[in-house]
Each structure stands twice: as structure tokens, then as C-alpha cells.
Amino acid sequence: MPTLTQTIFNAGEHDLAALEWRLDYEPRIRAMRTMQNSRPLIGGPAEKGAGTRFICPLKDETKRAKLIPFEFSLDQAYIIEAGDSSFRFIMNGGQIIRPTGADWTVDSGFGISVSVNHADSIYRCIQGHTASSENEPGTGGAWESFWVLETSAWEASIEYAVSSFVCRNNVMYRSRVAHTSSDDNAPGTGISWEATWEATPIYELASPYSEAQLVDMKRTQSADTLIMTHGDMCQKMLTRSAHSAWSIKDYPFEAGPWEDVNPNDDFKFAVSATTGTNKTLTAKGTGFAPFTEKSVGRFVRLQHTSGTDVTVGWCVITEFVDATHVKVDIKQKFGSTAATEEWNLGAWSEETGYPFNVHWVGPALGFTGTRTQPRRYVQSAADDIFDFSPTNEKGEVLDNSAFTRDLGGEKANAIRWGAWAQYLMFGTNTGEYRIVTPGQEPLTPRNQTPRQDLALGSANVDPVRIGPDVVMVQEQGRTVYSLSYAFETDGLSESELTENAEHLTTSGIVEWAFQRTPRPTLWAVCADGRLISMTYSKKHKVVAWTPRVLGGNYLGGPPIVESIACIPGDGLDDVYLIVRRTIQGQTRRYIECMEAEYEEGDLQEDCFYVDCGLTYAGPAVQTVCGLEHLEGETVDILADGSVHPRQIVHNGTVSLQLPACKVHVGLNYRAIWSPMRVELQSEQGSTAGKDRRNDWAIIYMWGSLGLKCGPSLDEEDLQPVVFRTTSDRMDQAPDLFTGVKRVEIKGTYNPFADLYLVHDQPLPFRLQRLDRHFEFKD
Numbered sequence: 001m002p003t004l005t006q007t008i009f010n011a012g013e014h015d016l017a018a019l020e021w022r023l024d025y026e027p028r029i030r031a032m033r034t035m036q037n038s039r040p041l042i043g044g045p046a047e048k049g050a051g052t053r054f055i056c057p058l059k060d061e062t063k064r065a066k067l068i069p070f071e072f073s074l075d076q077a078y079i080i081e082a083g084d085s086s087f088r089f090i091m092n093g094g095q096i097i098r099p100t101g102a103d104w105t106v107d108s109g110f111g112i113s114v115s116v117n118h119a120d121s122i123y124r125c126i127q128g129h130t131a132s133s134e135n136e137p138g139t140g141g142a143w144e145s146f147w148v149l150e151t152s153a154w155e156a157s158i159e160y161a162v163s164s165f166v167c168r169n170n171v172m173y174r175s176r177v178a179h180t181s182s183d184d185n186a187p188g189t190g191i192s193w194e195a196t197w198e199a200t201p202i203y204e205l206a207s208p209y210s211e212a213q214l215v216d217m218k219r220t221q222s223a224d225t226l227i228m229t230h231g232d233m234c235q236k237m238l239t240r241s242a243h244s245a246w247s248i249k250d251y252p253f254e255a256g257p258w259e260d261v262n263p264n265d266d267f268k269f270a271v272s273a274t275t276g277t278n279k280t281l282t283a284k285g286t287g288f289a290p291f292t293e294k295s296v297g298r299f300v301r302l303q304h305t306s307g308t309d310v311t312v313g314w315c316v317i318t319e320f321v322d323a324t325h326v327k328v329d330i331k332q333k334f335g336s337t338a339a340t341e342e343w344n345l346g347a348w349s350e351e352t353g354y355p356f357n358v359h360w361v362g363p364a365l366g367f368t369g370t371r372t373q374p375r376r377y378v379q380s381a382a383d384d385i386f387d388f389s390p391t392n393e394k395g396e397v398l399d400n401s402a403f404t405r406d407l408g409g410e411k412a413n414a415i416r417w418g419a420w421a422q423y424l425m426f427g428t429n430t431g432e433y434r435i436v437t438p439g440q441e442p443l444t445p446r447n448q449t450p451r452q453d454l455a456l457g458s459a460n461v462d463p464v465r466i467g468p469d470v471v472m473v474q475e476q477g478r479t480v481y482s483l484s485y486a487f488e489t490d491g492l493s494e495s496e497l498t499e500n501a502e503h504l505t506t507s508g509i510v511e512w513a514f515q516r517t518p519r520p521t522l523w524a525v526c527a528d529g530r531l532i533s534m535t536y537s538k539k540h541k542v543v544a545w546t547p548r549v550l551g552g553n554y555l556g557g558p559p560i561v562e563s564i565a566c567i568p569g570d571g572l573d574d575v576y577l578i579v580r581r582t583i584q585g586q587t588r589r590y591i592e593c594m595e596a597e598y599e600e601g602d603l604q605e606d607c608f609y610v611d612c613g614l615t616y617a618g619p620a621v622q623t624v625c626g627l628e629h630l631e632g633e634t635v636d637i638l639a640d641g642s643v644h645p646r647q648i649v650h651n652g653t654v655s656l657q658l659p660a661c662k663v664h665v666g667l668n669y670r671a672i673w674s675p676m677r678v679e680l681q682s683e684q685g686s687t688a689g690k691d692r693r694n695d696w697a698i699i700y701m702w703g704s705l706g707l708k709c710g711p712s713l714d715e716e717d718l719q720p721v722v723f724r725t726t727s728d729r730m731d732q733a734p735d736l737f738t739g740v741k742r743v744e745i746k747g748t749y750n751p752f753a754d755l756y757l758v759h760d761q762p763l764p765f766r767l768q769r770l771d772r773h774f775e776f777k778d
Helices: none
Strands: 001-007 032-036 038-040 046-048 050-057 066-073 076-083 086-091 115-118 121-125 147-151 165-168 171-175 197-199 204-206 218-222 226-230 231-244 245-250 268-271 281-283 299-306 311-321 325-332 344-346 357-361 363-368 375-377 403-406 413-419 423-428 434-435 449-455 464-466 468-473 478-484 492-497 507-517 521-526 530-539 544-546 562-566 573-583 586-594 611-624 634-639 642-648 655-665 671-675 692-704 707-710 737-744 758-759 766-777
Touching: 032 038, 032 544, 038 076, 038 530, 038 671, 050 573, 066 218, 066 231, 066 573, 076 562, 086 245, 147 165, 204 245, 218 357, 268 299, 281 311, 299 611, 344 507, 357 413, 363 413, 413 468, 434 492, 449 492, 464 507, 507 562, 507 737, 521 562, 586 611, 642 655, 671 766
Parallel strands: 050 611, 066 562
Antiparallel strands: 001 766, 032 671, 038 046, 046 766, 050 586, 066 076, 076 086, 086 204, 115 121, 121 147, 165 171, 171 197, 218 226, 226 231, 231 245, 268 281, 281 325, 299 311, 299 344, 311 325, 357 363, 363 375, 375 403, 413 423, 423 434, 434 449, 464 468, 468 478, 478 492, 507 521, 521 530, 530 544, 562 573, 573 586, 611 655, 634 642, 634 655, 671 758, 692 737, 692 766, 707 758
């Protein structure tokens, strides 16, 4: 009776259409036909992935949102729920609440970031002090040096926009619709107030991004500031000063960047003064009428030359007068009021568009692509991320000056991303570029050359840095490559990471996040809402893709994952998801967080293997409430480490068989493993073409409980593996099992003799080795 042993499962789920019978292919030995809801370990075993914990519903469940990570420090990391025109914030698995603060009183001491109520408004302290009439919030002569107004009091006869915040009777309200305030819609008391306002304890910040714009919004972070880009608006800066103190403002770039120097000597600019505000800038030259109403906010740079002396100044347009005249504020002194043909217009404006992408290059900040210049990349001065002047005031180019360059090529060659990994790299829709310097000198405005090393084409998905390599998605979204520098070719080389799992990326990857701990895993969201993961170790040659199918449903199919983000958590990285579900026939959108898998030393009662779940921990109870988000759903229950019968949530509650102190409740999901089909050599020769069956299997497992095995996924074919022994108490769950189980497989003779291992209980399972014993039909 031939026996096949598999001890390594770290090649993931393989594409059967391409690799089903590639018996000579080494990764196939480590792969499986199915690894649903399984996490391959780099060392070889495969375990059931842990469940997801319910965090909160989206603010507006009828619209899509985007999750944005914000890492201030290892112990202060946030998830931003970026919704239609609003941001909300999550920390340590919970939403940040808007503080209402204590009442302001004279002679009280107030520290930085403390919030107070005063005159039905909320103020936040920005300088520690002892309260006095001089610094009384809103009225004291020096109050603005000590306080910042966070939320003003509601007033009648005021025009309030959508998502405006007010304070009334020490309660926060957000406007549902634009309206003029009156006694009828006064928050909390007016007869129609609920149609106009909503009381909200959740901290929220008005955002400039619509639901549609969030799709193409890109970002990067430094310390307590997130810099965001979108081609249709000026870059934004989101700044955190406390857990419940955030602000958004325009990115204050200055002195550039600039479009190309004016090529027409007949077109000139003259300014009415060399310094000052509200001065007149005049365009001169036949047919030269460059200004429109959209010119407001655009920069203009003028260079005046007298002999060998060069003076460079710049201004910002503040008012449109006509096609040849505008008002300007002068930011850097001009050398003369004489007309000059040496001028540049600002590259970023409402007329030309704003950058699509942003990235760091050491201490400098880089931006790429605009609506009118899709191939252009811009880098700030090395010592000032807001300074984009290509020269000093004398027109001299310095090594630390800002610069602007084009990659070259066709106009369609749009830059999709920029990244720094030993070199400055760019991905475009037609290829991947590296910026080279002579002798690998530091990058300066005068020593760089763009070089196209690859022609893969990049999708509009920011790459992920994994070790020294950059991992990117190809233009169609179906193929993932790892890019690294190759000394032998002096250029970038690519390694395909999806060659064995093309069946998982058919709809295209649209968003992803890299989880560094407890094991390196790249989580990816596909356009069809599928969630997949890749366990990755270049050193150990592990590339293992598996699908994660969440419990529950959306319109009868699996739930849809719409966004993903990862931040440092308590001892591991936390992965957050936005999940679209059907609950009681209604579409719901929830934020959920992946839990950690069981590890040695963990308590059985702490195992969390349910989806969209919650935990009760406290004195023994027999009824668990707070489950309104799963109303009407059939849920799994793990109570004090023991599996209780499934229940239907009614009025947000479930009942237990016995009282318990720690209870996990959530949706069921199942992990499935099915090994690759094989051909063997028997005493009679090759088994190719012969009917066969799995006679029995020997399963080596660690820290596991609950398993079914069979020749198919039909419930009648799956045999439960027995874990309870005669020495186990009937009123307690068996302990997690580490050891070997021999299971008889009651299958019929067929050409493939498939084997399925199914785990559908809210408990852990880790597969360490699998022996299959075959019997062949003569």
C-alpha cells in the first residue's frame, strides 16, 4: 500500500489549471490544492487563520470608505476611517471619543491638550497655564495664546454646511444637511432637529475628500503629519497634536515648483513693485493673455539680469483682473519692475492640476505626476520639505536645491508611484525607472539620469517595501513582482511572486497592506472584494498565497472586503478591514480587525476563531448582549474555551448552555486543506490512470481541537476526528491536542482520491505533517 508523506506546506494554494500535474515542479511538493483560511508558516506547518473582531460600523454605511494607517509611535498608532467628507479615528481597537471637557474656572491649572467647556463652546489648551480673566477662552485679551476653539456654540440664523460641528448644552452635534439654523432645528430641542443634526460623541474631522476622490488619494507620513495627494486639489496635511486633536490644512509649498522657462522672448511679465502685497502683474506681448479666474493661487517666478547680476523673485496670484492683469502678493523680492521674458509659471495650480503621488527620498519630499505633466517628478530642497525653489535668490543651483525632471517617453507614460530602495525608483504604466548618478553619488539637481530598467508596467497601487526589495503590482493588477538591484546587470531585476497563484488575482489587486509580525504577510484586496494573503520570506524561498474567505455573507455570496490597513499593535501588527455584509437583508459596512493566531502559552479560553465577533469577559453570565451588529445571524460561541451550540442573535443577545466568564461570539468560517493529486510507483509499476482511494490518513497536529476528514466537501463524506477521551470531564472542553490522529477515509475508487481536511469550530488547528495511504484498484 503506497504511502505519501508531506511535512511542508509553505508554498500555499497553487493554481490547478497551470500546475495540477507539474509533478517535476519543486514548489508543488510544498503546496496544496486548497488552503482556504489557512496561514502557511515559513518553517513548514499550516494553521487556521484567526478570526476578525468587530470594531464599529462605518459612519455612512451606504458609501464606501478607505482605511489609512497613521503611525505616530509604536504605542500610538491609529486607523483613520476616511469617509465621504469626514475622517474618524480608531486607536487600540476602539473609536476615539470627542472630549467635552470640564468646565473652565478661574485659578484652575490647565495642561496642554486639555479640553474645557466654556460659554457652550469647547476649547483645547495649547499652553499650560493657570486660568485668569486675561486668558479666559474666547474673551480674555490673550486667550488665543492659550486656547484653540475646537467647537463653537450653536447660534440661530447661521448658515451651516454639511458636517458642521456645534456644541449645545455640552453635547456635540454634526449637521446632516446644509441649512439655516432656527428654533425649529435647534440641536436637541427643536421640533425637527433630528432631521438636521445628529448627536455624536465620536471624534470626527471634516475632510476635503469625497467618496469618489478617496479611491485615488495617496499619502505618506512623517512623525505626526500625514501628507495626502489627489490630482484635483492642493496637497493636504493632516496633523495630530493629541488623540482627539487633529487638523487638516493645505500643504504650504513655496518658491516652486515651476513649469519650463518661457520659450518666447516676445512674451513678458512686468510687476508694479518689487515688494509688497496687492501689486499688479501685467502680461505683455501680442496675443499673450495667460490669465483666467483659475489662475488665483498660482505662483509666478521672474528673473531679472543686469550685467552679471541675477535676481530671482516670486509671487502668488491673489486676484484675477483680466486676461493680462492679476493682483499678486510678492513672497520674494523682485530685482526690478522692468518687463522680463525670463519667467516661469507655477507647476501646481487649479489650472494645471496637482500631484497624484507622494514619497520620501531621505529627508526630502517627492511628488510625481499631474494632469498636464504625468511624467514629471519633483523633489523638495533637502533641508526643507516645503521649499521647491530650483535656485537661490541669485539664480544659483545648489546641491541641496529642489529640482523638477521628466522621465521622458510617450505622454501616456504616466508615473504611478515613487519609492526609495537604494535608488530612487518610479513605476509608470509602461515601465519601471531608476534614477542613477555617476559613481553612485548622492542625488543632486545636476547629476541625475532617469533610466528605464524594466518594462513591466505598474498599476496605480503604491508599492510595498519588504526588506531591501520593492514589491509592486503590474498594470493589470493580476501579477505581483519583487524588484531588486542586480549588480551583474547594473539595473533592476524582477521576480514574479504570483506565478503559482494566478487563480487568486484574476480580478486584479486594488489595495494591500504588509503585516510584519508575527510573520511577514502581504494582505491584498482584489477588485471583486476577495481577500488574499502571501506569506513571504525571500531568505527561505517562501512565497505562499492563500484565500481568506470571511464568515457571513453578502447577497448570498462571501462578504466583500473594500479596504485594508495595518498598524503596530500589542506585540504584533494589527490588520484592519472594511467589510461589506448582508445583515437581516440590509447592506452593512463594518470595520473589523484580525485577531492573532493561537501560540504556545496562550490560554484556550482566549482563542478567537470567529468573524465579526466580540468578547465578553467578567463575572459568569448565561446571556451575552451587545451583538446588535449580528442581529438575526447564526453565530458560533466559545465559552471558557468550550464550544457551545450555535445560536441565532435575537435583540442583540445569545444564551449559553452554562454560565461562563469569557465568551467569544461571532460568525462561523471554515478552514479547508486539500493536498495535491499525485502519481506513485507501486509494486506493479506506475499508478497513472488507475483508480485509487485514500484508505486512511495520519495527521500530525499541534495545539488543535476539532477536525473533519473525507474524500469530498459533502457533509456526509466528512468524518469527525475524535479528540475527547474517557478521562475528559463532560462539563469541560478537552484540552488542545498535540500529537497524531489516524483517520479512516471512507472514499470510493476514483481517478484522483482527493482528501479534504475541514475545520469549522471556533478553535485553533495547526497541521504539521500529513501521511496519505493509498489503495489502487487492479
